[in-house]
Amino acid sequence: MQTVVKDVLPQRTRWSQRAIARHLCSDKNTVKVYAETIAVVIPDFLKECPRNPDGSVQSGFSLSQYQCWVVCQLITLSRTIKNDLNGTAYRKVVKATAVKMSHALSKESFQRETGSQVA
């Protein structure tokens, strides 16, 4: 049986954290952590985040297509390394990796990879 979800969901312009969690079959709190604390180290990601007056990222914000792509990439990476790290704090590793590989997770890379022209 084909799942229609995968065909339809990428057409979304905004993604709620709950929708991403459903798409990745993960917990919504996981998506929240990745979107609001880990992925924000990527400058392009942070630029698109709605902010509070004190400069912090708004809680539970909906993500753009690019932001969704970044979060999905990071969660996929964490799933890959989680078993290898065997119980260590893998999220810190993911965060450090995101800092180092921010160019690979930039908006330009997203547009190049997906062929998207999302503003």
Added chain:
Amino acid sequence: MARSKKSEPTVTTAEQGMNMILDTPVLKSVSEAADFLGVAEIRLLELFADALTLPEAMGWEVIPQEYEHLLNEFKAQATNVQALPEVPQKSTPEVQETSVEPPVVDEPAEAPKGTSKRSKTKSGALTKTRKSSLEKGAKSSQKTTDLEQMATATLAAQKGTRKGANLAAIELTAQEGAYQHVKKEGLKRQIAKLAKELEDEKNFDPQEMLAALGIPALEDTENELNDLIEGTLGKLGNLTEEVLHNSWMNGLDTDAELENLQELLNLNG
């Protein structure tokens, strides 16, 4: 040489090692530094990344000692930035004050002086803000009035329900009182009826009823029966006396006496 190098630090661990530990400055965590500055962690990291042009700063969890001095700079910048908006913040209340005093605008008309030009120019500049502030004020006042109306309506409704409840309670009590009264009256009537019946029963004479029906009275029947019984009993008494007398005179002949008795009984039967 290598041994001597290794042995030297072991000697100094007791004295200098403690000092080294004590002298080692504790690195500030990002959260502590953010609290110190009064900004979000991510904002602080952004400041570091921008100031140092170091993207890796976004991943810091502690502030390196060599960059701690930047915290004070950021603090000073933040205070300066906070000081700057104070001017417009102060200006906006002035605008509000002027907007609050629209009737006072008539005063300059009454006493126009050299400052009138300035005031005119100012009023021209302020009209937009005044309009917006007035609109905002009108909206907020509308909201408050709506809320007040809602609150008064709710209170009135609550009062109404209370009054209704009181009225219902009074009505119920009155109905119950009326019911009790009716019940008492009914009981009284029932008791009176029963009392009358009892009184009637007192006057009831079965002898009269029997006489009216042509049945002899119970006393007559009783007397007749008594006479009959007494007669029979008297004969019996005489016979027993005879039996006793004869038996005494002739000696005891029980068989003959029994036959006599049997005969007597047969006669009575």
